[in-house]
Amino acid sequence: MKYSYELKKDPFGITRIVLPDEISILSDFVEDISTQEEMDEYIRYIKNVLEGVYNDFEITLNTTSVSIRKDVTIAEHHYRIDEPCENTIETKEFLELMLIWEERIIDESRE
Template identity: 65%
Template structure:
């Protein structure tokens, strides 16, 4: 994994992922993934972009959306008050972030 990350509890006791500033908006997207099945579904879409089945793919969740292309993935949060409203990451790194989150889901959403 090229980017550093850590898991932290917010004031409400929920666990979130903290990412470097240049990709911090990806946490807004990733933290809305509540099941391993949902993470797997999104990774399947990404694999289809990488293998050329899809030219690109968009996933929209709550306030965020990701635009997946073969080389890069762009996340947008149109409800942010301050810039940046979007971040970009290499698509392969985005898959790695999803895998990191997927491994933590059972702990985060237990019960």
């Protein structure tokens, strides 16, 4: 992945993903995904957009949503007060981020 990231535990023992400011809203999005089944579904949607099965696809979670297009994915935070409320990432990089989080889900389910 071309963006730096760090997986770290917060004071409550919950794993967080720290991303650069230009894509930080995606942290809130991926951290809402907690099961392998949910992750598989979202990865399938991303791949379908990349393969042209869908022109675009939107996923809305608790506080964030992503609008997935073939070239770019736009993440929006619905409740953020401070700007920016949107981040843009290349869709292939978004898929890579999701695969990183998927591995975290798998690893934590083995513990």
